[in-house]
Structures are given as structure tokens and as C-alpha cells.
Amino acid sequence: MKVSNRVGLFSMCFAMSFPVVAEETLRIATVSNPDMERMQKLSPHFTKANPDIKLDWVVLDENSLRQKVTTDIATKSGQFDIVTIGAYETPLWAKQGWLVDLKGMPAEYDAQDIFPAVRESLSYEGGLYAAPFYAESSFTMYRSDLFDSVELVMPEQPSWDFIESAAAKISAKHTDVNGICLRGKVGWGENMALIMSMANSYGARLFDMEWQPELTGDAWGKTINDYTRLLQKYGPEQPEQQGFKELLNLFKDGKCAIWIDATVAASAITDPATSSVADKVAFASAPDAGLGKKSNWLWSWALGVSNASEKQEAAKRFVQWATSKEYIELVATSEGWSNVPPGTRQSLYQNQDYLAAAPFAELTLSAILSAEPNSPAVQEVPYKGIQFADIPEFTGIGTAIGSQVARALKGDISVSEAQENAQWVTSEVMSHAHFIGNK
Template sequence: MKTLTRALLGASALCTVSLAAQAQSDDPVTLTIATVNNGDMVRMQGLTGAFTEAHPNITLQWVTLEENELRRRVTTDIATGSGQFDVLTIGNYEVPIWGKQDWLAPLDELPEGYDTDDLLPSIRQALTVDDTLYALPFYGESAMVMYRTDLVEEAGVTIPDQPTWSDIMTAAEAMTNEAEQTYGICLRGKPGWGENMAFLTAMANSYGARWFDMDWRPQFDSPEWQSATNDYLTMLNEYGPPGAAANGFNENLSLFQQGRCGIWIDATVAASFVTDPDESTVAENVGFAQFPNKEGVDNHGNWLWSWNLAIPASSDSVDAAKEFVAWATSKEYTEIVAEEQGWRAAPPGTRTSLYENQEYIDAAPFAEMTLTSMEAADTQNSSVQEVPYTGGQFVAIPEFQGIGTAVGQAISAALAGQSTAEQALSQAQSITEREMQRAGYMD
């Protein structure tokens, strides 16, 4: 029955997503797709039969990479115009920068029925340059608290819907039981601008910190950055798992699913995986709360991210690639996921219609908190202080990829015990000042 339904849904997607497909060339095309090894992307690869059945002349070739390696490979490919890939999985950090450089094919003639007006406004805006879309969102996310309700009850602590960092640290301490290899909190420690610095930048935002003042002077010597970094290191060193400096999104997801973490603060997209009874040993005991803030600071991190499918301008198969990215990000694809794996597994955070779908709301206990978190994210004003940049858990300038990774390495070294917080922040200040001067932002 599922195979028949998939075929029918695939045919429906074909009809609504593209009339042009009826007249498509019979010439064989191979699309090489670079993607990240996150669960939703892996799931998509397993469901592309509906697309290839409807497009028998198109073969999909996947290159699935760890997040940092994906960024390195696709950045090299796009900057050199080598044309190694036909479809790229990139974030809302890269899209506006690369779109302005004409490195991406514009997606201004999407197949009939795609319904761009259904895309969440904040996500659509982040992927648009001069009123033209340069990528289509596969899933969107903010960040939130995921926690073990059973351990919270046993420890006699409370995690409110809008916790402070004091609430989180108190609960993490109470839930830590090293004898049973249960750790109070899991956070990203792996170095990278999209790994530990995505988390720590959002945390710093919530402490009132900012990356730069209005003259583009780095602010790592500020009390806010010092407080956020010290608390981050304290939580992981005292209540976190061993080897936290090597843990990114996927490593922490596995730890939480295995029942090793009392609290995990990370991307909202993880919610469908920690509540999946086929993958998570704690699926029935997961609660959700908004990203914490520091007492007296009205800021919940302003994390807003989307993984998107884009087409490099160097591709020789732009039309075929456009057919695929439109299919993979369509409402019809979401219905295929729901039919095959349930509404809880639907790609979140991209379409308004998903959060108006009662079947999804009933199946996904995290839906309300995900939408609340995404709607609360203000990427135009990431800090309570005035800033010269946009971006929530990143700074939307081309130089940030290199600077953020270098700073992330300094912070990760402190987490590994190779330096102190003060030394790491001093190094971060020096690195960032040097690179911003070199790039012409500072005198």
C-alpha cells in the first residue's frame, strides 16, 4: 500500500509541481547533489523514488558529508566555478552572499503550483536577493531546550517554558549522575562557525553580547562575552559528557536518544528525532522550552537557520536541477513523508500551511514551541545592543566563515582544557581584529 501511495503522491507532485515535465527532454541527466548528513536529508534520499519514477531520464547522485566538510567542499566548488555539483545544500548564511555574486542560478520561474507564498516570511526573506529567490528551503529551525521530563521530576527541579540560564544550570547539576553515565547537559563543542559558534553566538546574544560594536570593533573583551563563555564552559565541564569538545549536532543527538543527556539545547529540527520511538529510547519523556535568556535580558538567542537547496550557476543541468529542488521542497513532498513515516517526521519550519495542519499539530508535540521559537527570532537585531550586522547565530558578512571557525577553535581548545576562557577570548579578540582590519572594516 505504501509503495502504491508513494507512486500516486509522486504523480500528484509531478502534475502540480511542473507541467513542463510532460515535455521534458528524454536525454539522460545525472544530478550530483551535495548534502549534509543530518537526519532529514538522509530521509529525503530514501524517498526520492517518487521523483525518479516521474523523471526516468534523471539520475540522482548523492555526496553526503559531515557539516564542516560540506561547507568546505561546496564553498570551494562555488567560488572556483568548477561545476562539480548540480544541487547544493547550503544555509541562509551563504544564500544572500552567493546570490549577490551571481554564483547561484535564480529560482524565479518555479514550476506551476509550487506556492512560494506559503513559505514562512522570515525564511523566504532570508533566501531572497533583490526580490529573487536563490534557494528553496528544505527545513527551517530556531533553537530550543529539549529535556528529559522523567529526570526533571526525579531531580525535583523545574524547567519553565521560558527558562533562564540559572534555571538550566540548576537543573543540569541536579540531573547529572556520572555513575549511571547520565549527564545534565549536552551542548555543541565541536569547533566551527556553524557548530560550537552557532550555539555560543546565540547564547552570547541571550547574555546581551554582540560580535561587533557600530565601528566593527570585536567585543570579546566585554563582560557579556566573558560571562556567557564562562557559563558555557562550566556547564560542559561540570555537567556535560566526556569529550564534549568533539561533539556537534549529530553526536549530541545520539547521546540524547540514548538517554545520556538530561538537557540538550540545540536546533528545533532535532525534536522529531528525539521523539521518534524507533530511534530514541527516551521518546516518551521529552519536554520542550524556549531558548534560555540571562536574567534581565530580553533575548532568546535569535537563532534562525534553514538548510536549503540551491543550484550553482556553473551547473550544466539547471532545468533538471530546478525540477528536483522544487519537488524536494514542495508541499507534496511533505505529504510523502507523512504517508511513509508519519506527520511528526515532516520537514519543519518552512511552510505556513504545515502549522495550520491539525494532523501535524496532533502528531508533533514540539510544533508549537518550534513555531514560537522561529517567530521570536529577530535576525535584524540579534543583540539588545546596537549592531552593524544582521544574522542571528552568525554574522552575515563573507568573512565570518573564516573568522567564526578560528574563534570556534579557540573556544573548543579551552573546553578541552588546553587554555582558559580568558585566554580563548583574548585570542578571539586578536584574531577577529586582525581579520576585520585586513578586510577593511576597521582602520
């Protein structure tokens, strides 16, 4: 049976499997990333099959989304029925009773097809509280033509030292291209996603086993020094204003030689319809510092249902549709296999059509499977998470640290001052939260 026929049949059966109810409008909060914008574009397929449901979309940048959704969920105001959240929020919010357990998915949804590590990151006490829309790790994206021009070969597993030497050599020859692009915009999920992952590879850790912050340590100093030097010497102008979406656009416009960021970006930068360098892109692992840890993270953007929603059953229907195998086939039919949401389902990486269309697929899978959120640092730590720590206080701590690093990046303060400020605020938060000396 052709993919298009299967999609149509699924939509028909999907609609028939639920009773007809009075018309309801679901308010969906999501992030303004290409895959989510595509979901919004394709959502008429859902509403056509479910005429009793209308959709009201609120699409925001990453920082704004997190702020609005967190406020809505924590205050139980019910402004949003469906929220786009990730591996950090889901178990914490499920523990608080803020999310609906997505139990009862039909057999054809095949929850067991979801990669175990991704499913575990979105679960609490055995229940799945958010369904993964896409999952990602991080890796190195680079311009093969620029590497050829300076007679450099990117290793399959580059070091941070090699990355800096390559950025320097390319910048010297190609003054119209940024030698390297890295996140600089402040946010626990923006610049800190990269910085935390980089720090892990340098042997740093956020807390010791007694929850004492270690931000003034030598490993953190080397991390921040190298990060700021890379961007100050070879990065884009005003790097502190560049987040994931801004860097994605810079890379697609041919302005980045090397970009270390989320694997999900690969489909956009290799799409000739949107990228001016689509045929000049290659990939390698996230860099390491020779200590046995790569700087690759594990994340999933997922759809959860607010426990304050009065339309939970309708909301679960949409979540099921948007994260199903059939949705993947719908994207493949309308947008091409290389543009399907990656990283969530094992069956996708057994699909020869996808593997043939997505030159980044195998490295994406390797990066996801090799990420170690339960053991993120070189030394033992009391928390889980690679680019975050799985405690409620991390959102404030992460953003505060990211703000100090951004100040050092701008040259407003020294790296040592950034470390001291970050250490102070983190210690204060952990003391008030009764972590230090109590856990």
C-alpha cells in the same frame, strides 16, 4: 482525495509539465542529517516521475559539506549541480552571481506559503536563490522523567542560571546521564551556532557599530565561562568532539538530561523507532539571561542550484520537488506526519494531522517567529544574523573563535586567553578586509 493519491497525481503532473530531454545526472551535495538522509531515501519517487534524470548523492558531515561546497561554488568548477546551503551563504553567494535565481516556479509550488522570514533569509534583491528544505530555530529539549525524579519543573522560558542548577541536581542523582549536552565541536556552524546565540542573550556582541570586535568584553567572558563550566562539570566526555549529530545520538540513547539545540532534532528524539526516550521528552524555550534576548537562532537548510552547473533546468526540477508541499505529503505518507521537514511552510502549521502528531510543533513555530536576525543582540549591531554575522569573513572568524573556545573547554588555555586570542585574530581579519574604520 487521499494524501497518497494526491502525491501520485502531483508526480504525474510534475513530470508532464517539463519537456523530455536527454538523460542527465545531477550531483547533489547535502548534509548527513536525518531529514536529508530521508530525502535521499525517497528520491526514487522523483526519478520514477522524471526518467530523464539520475541522481548522484554526496552526503557529508556539516563541516566537510561547507568546505567542499564553498570551494566548488567559489571556483565555479561545477562539481555539484545542487548544493545544500543556508541562510548565511545564500544572499552572499547570490550577490557574487554564484547561484541561479529560482524564479519561474509554477503556481502550485506556492512560494508565498513559505514563512516570510525564511523566504527573506534566502533571497537577494527580491529573487529566491535557494529553496528551504527545512527551517529551524533552537530550544530546550529535556527528559521529563529525570526532572520528576529530582522534583524540578522546567519553566516555559528558562534562564541559563536555572539550566545550570537543574543540570547540577540531575547529575548528582543520575551519574550515568550527562546533566547537559551542548555543541562543542569546532565550526562556525557547530559550536559557534550555540555560543553566538548564547552570547547574544548575555548582552555580548561580535562587533560594535564601527566594526570593532568586542570579544574581550565582560559579556563575552561570562558567556564563555558559563559555557565551559556547564560542559566541564555536567557535560559528556570530550565535549569538544560533540557536534549536532553526535549529541542527537547521545540524547536518543538516553545520555542527556538537557539539550539546547536545533528545533529540527525534535522529530528524531520523539520517534520511538529511533529514540529510547521518545516518551520521556519535553520542550521549553531557549534560555535567556534576563536581558530581553533568548538564545534562539534562525536557520534554514536549503537547496540551491550552482550557476556553474550545465544542468540548471533539471536541477531546478529537483529543487522544486524536494521543497514542495507534495514532498511534505510524501514524507507524511511514508514516514508519518511527525517526520516531515519542519519550519518552512505556513500551511503545515495549520494542518491538524501534523499538529496532533508533533507535540513540538507549536513551540518550534514560536521559536522561529520570535527569532530576530535583524536585531540579534541586546545592543545595536552593524550586522544581521543571530548565530552568524552576514559578512563573507565570518566563516573564518567564526571558526577561529570556536577553536579558541574549544581550547578553553579542554583546559589548554584560560577563558581570558581564549578571549584575547579571538579578539586578535578577528581584529586582524577585519583590518585586512578594510572593515575597521571604513564601514
